[in-house]
Amino acid sequence: MAGRKGFSTTAIHHGDPEGNDIIAPIYQTAIFKHPGGKQIRGRDLKYSREDNPTVNLLEKKMAALEGGEDCLAFSSGMAAISTLLLCQTRSGDTIVTSKEIYGATLILMRSLDKFGIKVKCVLNDRIKEEIDEKTKLVFVESITNPTLNVPDLKGIAEVCRNKGATLVVDNTFATPINLRPIEVGADYVIHSATKYLCGHNDAIAGILVGPKDGIGALWEWRRNLGGNLDPFAAFLVIRGLKTLKLRLSEQNCKAQEIAEFLEGHAKVKRVHYPGLASSPSHKRAKELMSGFGGVVSFELKDMASALRFLGGLEIIKTAPSLGGAETLITHPASSSHKNISPEERAELGITDGLLRLSVGLEDKEDLFEDLEKGLAKS
Ligand SMILES: Cc1ncc(COP(=O)(O)O)c(C=O)c1O
Secondary structure (H helix, E strand, O other), rough: OOOOHHHHHHHOOOOOOOOOOOOOOOOOOOOOOOOOOOOOOOOOOOOOOOOOOOHHHHHHHHHHHHOOOOEEOOOHHHHHHHHHHHHHHOOOOOOEEEOOOOHHHHHHHHHHHHHHOOOEEEEHHHHHHOOOOOOOEEEOOOOOOOOOOOOHHHHHHHHHHHHHOEEEEEEEOHHHHOOOHHHOOOOOEEOOOOOOOOOOOOOOOEEEEOOOOHHHHHOOOOHOOOOEEEHHHHHHHHHHHHHHHHHHHHHHHHHHHHHHHHHOOOOOOOOEEEOOOOOOOOHHHHHHOOOOOOOEEEEEOOHHHHHHHOOOOOOOEOOOOOOOOOEEEEEEHHHOOOOOOOOHHHHOOOOOOOEEEEOOOHHHHHHHHHHHHHHHHH
């Protein structure tokens, strides 16, 4: 598609193959034949672990939506992250990572010392001072999980540039609707496409956007590690992208209203949401983002009240993940962060009464009623 088009137009039409199909087909094939006598070169279609036209279409759309040169799609967000780490680092390198990141990413980072890679895990506010000439890669999430803080992306990108480090931003919570990290200086953008990009809680997928030469090297690692995306899952994510802007517009608005409602409720001790003036990230989020996302975290008195709250809900389901049509809630201290020591949980602001709510697409009135029911039981 020629020229720079709007987000939804790009998501719906960019990269579509020529021909009569309105909906690009699913290439449900493991292999591709090639004309006899013709030598296969580079990324000529051969085997779907390497390339597949349905997956390639998703990659074209995501590169355009994140404003990057190229993209690879993976079988999960973790496949994207692990492939990037294995490709980009070697023994003797140092990684600086935020410790305010998804639990599995943090565990993976911490296991890299067996390959001789030093990993410094620090809170977002200390990242800039930890980066030096020896730093190979810096990893942050654009909105942290579950306390929803926004790091100083512009400042971190500037230090990375000065010290020659590669900046990787996991943009899963913000999505390119609310923030495009490459525009503020990131080198690579990662997504758990399982979340908002797919948007329907029915596929597991990962996305990695970055510069052409870097993605070329990563393609070699993806095909050898085998973390390529399945074409049917790619089709589902492509379908999800078409409504991403619509969904996020609604989720941004509803999450803001829910955050304000919870902040005013006598049973709620504290609300974490970058769209609230009370958030320590509010000023920075306003500068960097066009919306504050669909996830709201809030604290009840203690673990017992949090568990009673969950027991009082009818529509909102307790389940991991976020970004889909269904409103989901988690209790991080007993689920995603239960294997982290109580001291580290305290450092990360994960109290026993903390709950993380992913606002879905149900009618607002029904969600408020359900929250009221939970709070009455809490
Ligand atoms: C911010 C973030 N990054 C990465 C991942 C990993 O993605 P996946 O579950 O698709 O492997 C998750 C999963 O919850 C996540 O929340």
